Amino acid sequence: MIDKDALPAPDPGSPAPDAPAPTGEGPACGWCSEPIGVEAVMRTCASCGALYHRDCAARSGRCADETCDLARPSHPAWTIETRAEGWLLVPAPRPSGWLRPAMVCAVLPIAGFPGGDRVVAAGQQLIGQGAIEPWMLISVAMGLAIVPWAAVLTLAGLENATQRGALLDAHGALFDHSPTWRGARLTWDDMVGFRITAGGVRLVVRGRPWTRFVGPTIPCEEGQLMHQVVETLERRGVRRYDA
Amino acid sequence: MTRTIRDGVRADEVDLGVLFGDAWRALRANLGAFFGATLLATVMLAFAAVIVGVAMWAQIEGHLDPALGLAGEYVGHAVLAVVGQWVFLGGLRMCLAALRGRAVEATDVFDADGALVPGLVAGMIVNLLVGLGVVMCIVPGIIVGCATALAPLFVVDKRLTPIAAVRASIAATRGRRFTVFAMYLSMYLFVILGLVALGLGLLVAIPFCGLVLAALYERTWPVARPDA
Numbered sequence: 256m257i258d259k260d261a262l263p264a265p266d267p268g269s270p271a272p273d274a275p276a277p278t279g280e281g282p283a284c285g286w287c288s289e290p291i292g293v294e295a296v297m298r299t300c301a302s303c304g305a306l307y308h309r310d311c312a313a314r315s316g317r318c319a320d321e322t323c324d325l326a327r328p329s330h331p332a333w334t335i336e337t338r339a340e341g342w343l344l345v346p347a348p349r350p351s352g353w354l355r356p357a358m359v360c361a362v363l364p365i366a367g368f369p370g371g372d373r374v375v376a377a378g379q380q381l382i383g384q385g386a387i388e389p390w391m392l393i394s395v396a397m398g399l400a401i402v403p404w405a406a407v408l409t410l411a412g413l414e415n416a417t418q419r420g421a422l423l424d425a426h427g428a429l430f431d432h433s434p435t436w437r438g439a440r441l442t443w444d445d446m447v448g449f450r451i452t453a454g455g456v457r458l459v460v461r462g463r464p465w466t467r468f469v470g471p472t473i474p475c476e477e478g479q480l481m482h483q484v485v486e487t488l489e490r491r492g493v494r495r496y497d498a
Numbered sequence: 499m500t501r502t503i504r505d506g507v508r509a510d511e512v513d514l515g516v517l518f519g520d521a522w523r524a525l526r527a528n529l530g531a532f533f534g535a536t537l538l539a540t541v542m543l544a545f546a547a548v549i550v551g552v553a554m555w556a557q558i559e560g561h562l563d564p565a566l567g568l569a570g571e572y573v574g575h576a577v578l579a580v581v582g583q584w585v586f587l588g589g590l591r592m593c594l595a596a597l598r599g600r601a602v603e604a605t606d607v608f609d610a611d612g613a614l615v616p617g618l619v620a621g622m623i624v625n626l627l628v629g630l631g632v633v634m635c636i637v638p639g640i641i642v643g644c645a646t647a648l649a650p651l652f653v654v655d656k657r658l659t660p661i662a663a664v665r666a667s668i669a670a671t672r673g674r675r676f677t678v679f680a681m682y683l684s685m686y687l688f689v690i691l692g693l694v695a696l697g698l699g700l701l702v703a704i705p706f707c708g709l710v711l712a713a714l715y716e717r718t719w720p721v722a723r724p725d726a
Contacts, residue, residue: 347657355615362618367576369568377557380564404626411619415661431666436656439665 285319286311298334300325302434307334324434332424343487345455347420347431348474354414361406364399412469417454421473423487428458430471441471448496449488456484459496467496512717514680520716521709524596525702532705534604535592539585542608546581550574580618584610587617591654593705593712613654620649620660627664644678645671651715670718681710 281290282297285305291297298312299305303323307315312334318325325333332338368374378392422432427445432438441458448459450467455474460466475481489495525532553574557567587610596602610617624646631639645668652663652670671678685707692703 358615358619362615362622363576363580364572365622366579366618367572367574369571369575373568373571377564377568384564386565407619407622411623411660414616415659418659419662431656431658431662433656436652436658436666439662 282306284308284311286315298336301333301335301338327435329432329435329437330422330424330429341423341425341487343423343483345421345423345473345475345480345484348418348454350414350418354410354418358407358410358414361403361410364403365407368399416457416469417472417474419471419474421471423473423484428471428473443491443493446488446491446493448494449485450495450497451481451485456481456488458493512674512677512714514677514684516717517681517710517713518684520597520713521706524593524709524713525706528596528602531592531602531604531606532596533701535589535607536701536704538604539589539607542581542585543578546574546578549577580614583618583621584608584614587613587650587654589705589708590651590712593708594651594655594716597709597712597716610654613657616658616660616663617650617653620653620663623660623664624649640679641675644675644682647671647678647682647711648715648718651712655715670715674718678714681714685710 281292283289284291284307285300286307289308291306291308296309298307298309300307300318300320300323302325303318303320305318305320305323307319316331317328317333320326332342374396378387378396381387382389382392419430420432422429422438427440427442429438429440441460445461446458447461450457450459452472455472455476457470457472458466459470463470473484475484485495550571551574553562553567553570556562556570557564562570585607588607591609591611591613592602592606595606624643627646628639628643631637631642633639646664648667648670649660649663652658652666653660656663656666658666688703688707689700692699692701
């Protein structure tokens with residue numbers, strides 16, 4: 256556990272004590288307001304483009320502009336320069352056309368279930384009238400209760416596996432990462448292999464053999480992006496299963 | 499305020515006073531909009547409830563065949579659930595906007611912005627988990643309920659899938675579930691007080707509860723893992 260407040264908070268109004276000495280004219284640092292000088296010591300916020308000294312950026316760990324997404328960054332690589340290497344962002348795909356309607360069809364029977372006592376009362380009435388046999392009622396009730404739940408959970412699992420954006424960085428893959436949410440981490444050690452599927456690159460996770468068939472998928476179509484993803488995975492020693 | 503990093507989430511020491519303060523400021527700044535939104539949501543829910551009521555009445559009075567009455571009830575409950583979730587998600591979105599200092603209007607309560615289906619599914623999953631927990635002697639259900647309290651907000655705000663939202667909520671509430679529990683207890687208290695005030699107090703109590711939940715979410719912001 257780290258106490259973040261132990262880090263000295265830079266005061267935007269005064270020069271940081273360990274800020275590099277100005278080496279000439281240039282844009283001012285967003286934290287210490289001193290001229291940055293040369294590009295070698297410059298860091299650029301990946302969201303708003305504000306400029307900082309390398310040391311000021313490293314020490315603060317965030318953008319000085321409170322309205323910027325990266326004022327509370329969800330990833331330590333919050334500047335363009337630190338993202339330059341090993342940072343591959345794969346955006347979330349548009350939800351597939353059939354998934355959401357199918358979810359609605361599965362959800363409505365659960366949402367509409369009138370409650371056990373009402374079903375029992377209506378069933379008893381129907382049985383009393385001789386309209387149906389008891390086994391029919393039990394069968395229908397089981398079907399109405401179990402099938403929609405199974406469908407909802409299956410569809411939610413499918414969406415979770417295939418419809419999430421991913422970020423590949425030095426530590427592994429982050430699903431659902433955004434400037435304001437850290438996402439769910441899968442480290443390089445967790446990945447034992449990958450398979451190319453129609454929906455993208457499916458990761459096979461250590462200790463979860465079913466992920467060969469249904470697993471977290473980096474959504475990308477065949478093309479340059481998929482090539483980059485595969486290249487990154489292979490560089491990290493994740494082997495391809497369907498080669 | 500003590501700040502520590504735990505499992506990648508900055509766990510600010512969020513006490514109820516802080517949450518109530520945030521919520522009250524946002525409510526006071528947008529009192530008319532929240533009054534209007536609560537009224538609109540109530541009217542919508544009342545319309546949906548009429549379908550259920552008519553189906554039940556017709557069934558009890560013998561005007562409808564039992565199977566047809568049950569089908570009517572089925573449809574009514576489904577409409578009620580969907581409308582309820584719609585205004586709930588729209589309301590949460592409105593609360594977030596108000597807490598972030600943006601102008602809100604009463605009609606924003608109907609703007610779930612595409613989060614309705616994932617929100618419905620997330621709600622189902624949360625209900626299932628809480629139900630399973632309640633079956634196991636109630637306490638696990640309360641713990642699960644507190645752990646998954648932020649799931650709808652993750653769906654509305656971060657556009658996470660239902661399962662990812664539930665998992666995100668579990669991670670975000672880690673270390674502060676007692677605060678969430680205390681928050682829920684105080685929400686019940688506010689709602690009871692609202693009911694005591696001839697029901698009119700609900701016009702304040704309901705948006706206030708939504709704002710308190712949204713304030714908790716707002717104070718759970720992510721930071722980079724220290725080892726990353």
